[in-house]
Amino acid sequence: xxxxxxxxxxxxxxxxxxxxxxxxxxxxxxxxxxxxxxxxxxxxxxxxxxxxxxxxxxxxxxxxxxxxxxxxxxxxxxxxxxxxxxxxxxxxxxxxxxxxxxxxxxxxxxxxxxxxxxxxxxxxxxxxxxxxxxxxxxxxxxxxxxxxxxxxxxxxxxxxxxxxxxxxxxxxxxxxxxxxxxxxxxxxxxxxxxxxxxxxxxxxxxxxxxxxxxxxxxxxxxxxxxxxxxxxxxxxxxxxxxxxxxxxxxxxxxxxxxxxxxxxxxxxxxxxxxxxxxxxxxxxxxxxxxxxxx
Ligand code: HEC
Ligand code: HEC
Numbered sequence: 001x002x003x004x005x006x007x008x009x010x011x012x013x014x015x016x017x018x019x020x021x022x023x024x025x026x027x028x029x030x031x032x033x034x035x036x037x038x039x040x041x042x043x044x045x046x047x048x049x050x051x052x053x054x055x056x057x058x059x060x061x062x063x064x065x066x067x068x069x070x071x072x073x074x075x076x077x078x079x080x081x082x083x084x085x086x087x088x089x090x091x092x093x094x095x096x097x098x099x100x101x102x103x104x105x106x107x108x109x110x111x112x113x114x115x116x117x118x119x120x121x122x123x124x125x126x127x128x129x130x131x132x133x134x135x136x137x138x139x140x141x142x143x144x145x146x147x148x149x150x151x152x153x154x155x156x157x158x159x160x161x162x163x164x165x166x167x168x169x170x171x172x173x174x175x176x177x178x179x180x181x182x183x184x185x186x187x188x189x190x191x192x193x194x195x196x197x198x199x200x201x202x203x204x205x206x207x208x209x210x211x212x213x214x215x216x217x218x219x220x221x222x223x224x225x226x227x228x229x230x231x232x233x234x235x236x237x238x239x240x241x242x243x244x245x246x247x248x249x250x251x252x253x254x255x256x257x258x259x260x261x262x263x264x265x266x267x268x269x270x271x272x273x274x275x276x277x278x279x280x281x282x283x284x285x286x287x288x289x290x291x292x293x294x
Contacts, residue, residue, distance in 0.1 A: 099225070113144060117140060
């Protein structure tokens with residue numbers, strides 16, 4: 001009898017080890033139900049207040065097929081998305097977001113989530129949702145937030161301050177090129193911005209999935225918006241969960257504008273920066289040039 005008991009103890013012990021241990025991120029329906037009554041379940045965009053419970057219905061209708069009933073990114077369509085490296089619906093339970101006005105590592109504002117939902121993501125199958133009413137999108141923001149315990153415990157970061165955009169000049173574009181060289185954007189994005197820098201092929205996101213840097217030359221748009229302010233924000237806050245870091249500690253606000261102008265000159269879309277760079281006969285950065293001699 002005693003040996004049988006011990007055997008059972010050993011067996012169940014072994015079983016417990018063999019079964020995957022559910023991580024904190026795998027929330028149950030009842031846990032989510034609890035959060036529906038927390039601050040994580042409301043949202044504010046402009047003068048509109050959103051409510052998570054009201055977001056449940058549009059979520060089931062428009063989002064669940066990709067993001068899944070528990071918001072963990074395991075919707076029934078998720079496994080079929082090609083190519084998989086660009087098409088992983090986000091796991092909202094992690095509370096990690098790419099498009100933020102807030103410093104790296106912090107939660108985005110409700111406005112950031114609203115903008116991301118409205119804009120969609122170029123180069124992925126997440127479409128823009130600008131056909132939904134504003135109220136529906138604000139409700140969806142609250143519903144998205146209720147999937148992560150982070151909002152029950154943390155406040156969003158304080159948005160970074162973006163100084164007014166200066167007038168673009170040839171000198172500024174050249175100075176932007178020097179910033180691109182100094183902080184080594186080219187290591188991932190390539191000297192011509194063609195996503196072929198020496199590190200490009202080895203990059204993975206925080207979940208270990210391969211990820212490609214943005215290609216400035218193929219006519220696609222950044223995921224987090226295409227205005228000059230959006231581009232400024234992208235490299236000063238970083239895309240959390242990806243190798244695209246924040247450069248807030250390495251680039252001064254004035255230099256950041258220079259860099260925006262240089263990135264415009266790299267992009268294939270027509271722009272006055274591109275015209276000016278052509279007239280200046282601006283060459284790509286030379287990774288082998290001695291420091292300060294770009
Ligand atoms: C066809 C699949 C699909 C549908 C439908 C879809 N999404 Fe997504 N969603 C994605 C993918 C893929 C990503 C990740 C894109 C990336 O990380 O580059 C994403 C990312 C997001 C993000 C992350 C934003 C950020 O800044 O990181 C939010 C928020 C979001 N989706 C909300 C929604 C909402 C709300 C709906 C429904 C109105 C919805 N999605 C419908 C595929 C989808
Ligand atoms: C360690 C590699 C790495 C470095 C260094 C790097 N990036 Fe990126 N960058 C990435 C990756 C990877 C992505 C794609 C993220 C995604 O699609 O989710 C990206 C995306 C971007 C995007 C598009 C974001 C969007 O919303 O789609 C811009 C713009 C950008 N990087 C600018 C820069 C600038 C400017 C620098 C230098 C100041 C820089 N990057 C340095 C890896 C890097």
